[in-house]
Amino acid sequence: MIEEGTGALPVEGVPADRVLAEIRALRAADRPTHGGRLFAYVYDPGVAGLDELARAAYAESAHVNGLDPTAFPSLLAMENALVGAAARLLGGGPGTSAPEVVGSVTGGGTESLILAVKAARDARPDLAAPRIVVPASGHAAFAKAAHYLRVALDTVPVDPATLRPAVADVAAAIRPETVLVAASAPAYAHGVIDPVAEIAAVAAAAGVRCHVDACFGGWALPWLRRLGAPVPAFDFAVDGVTSISVDLHKYAYAPKGVSVLLHRDAGLRAPQYFGYADWPGYTMVNPVIASTRSGGPIAAAYATLRHLGEAGYLRLAARTREAVSGLADAVRAVDGLRLLAEPESTVVCFTSDDPGLDLFVLVDELTARGWHTQPQLAYAGLPASVHLTVTAAVAPRVAEFGPALADAAAVARAAGPVVLPPEVRALAASLTPEELSPELIAGLAAGLGLGAGPAPDRMAAVNTLLDAAPVPLRERLLVEFVGLLQRPTW
């Protein structure tokens, strides 16, 4: 821990080695970013030496500023190379049906999606109230984009069995004010690939842009397809697809802070840019949301791609595919657990059909055994589930996961589900966000062990409470709980 009285700004500076030791001590409380036991947040290829390379490349360009590509041509060159590689992987570039593809390097998937929506919105200045159509399984970042950009969000339900939207429902949701239709390849929660070709066709028929959110799968599906997996067309090979996002900080295994947003041509990209000369300072042209931005993540991503190459990614995808199939078998082997979808990408997602086997308790039992999975709340007719993002580093761990899952399930079943006090459950079901007073939030947080300091080891009660609450109350509780954590230390 940081020594008392020092904080981030001590009176006298602290020697470099001690500062680093302090950071390492803080990092000890984090979930393990390496080692194949964390199934969300991080993407670990398990390749020896890759971290050192990325770190060195990052350091090389950390102080370079992406604000002005003419001042730092190194960054422009690396960005153009990353966009070219992503475009080529996703059906664009010379000799394809999308030879004019262009793109931008953004800071992450959310930024890519916000910019895709912005470009679509600003291409239609004639519309007073623009709208976008997104399947219910689409990433929350589309809702964030709609919220930030004041664009209406039309959600299309997904079939509870296939977890895909019906194409007729997508077509029916398109209105004269619709500026963008979205599809996912795959959707994050369940790893299911939307019917992209059909969705793009109805969008094209209506003269509307179609964005494929391949933030998660864009750097995995092409390799899986080359390995023989039945991956449907989802990229620029599909005629009506006008833009695609792909996160390099996911399956390209680059350190955090890099995504690519591709457009089929420069005309489609133009309204994404923000140019400004109506002030006395430097003329500003921003392709992305940030103005000053570090070259570190871009150089690190460039180094990662160059070092791994196609052969490296193909090997990593083969390992990941093996891990997915081993994890799915482990789930099938446990009575009461059921795969929510047959894995078709790099996600394993399961639910419980046994009321005595509580998923949130199971997640805590797995955490206690060193396996960090991601619980997902019940939503719109879909059951609560457990999400596993699978990366290449998981492969050597698969044999240990099966027995751990079986053991955790047995203990969770013996413990039984979390039972909220009846008055708390009733409150969760009936309270409106407006009725949540600071006192009530503080009382709830204290009762759940939330507050300043690290989150409790067991989160089942928190998840059960959230699960019992309607969506608007969930959102408000999350905001309040995280707000309690984010307080300055002195």
Ligand SMILES: *Cc1c(COP(=O)(O)O)cnc(C)c1O
């Ligand atoms: C991760 C993800 C995003 C958002 O990306 P961030 O990098 O977390 O901002 C969007 N869409 C999908 C499908 C994702 O998996």
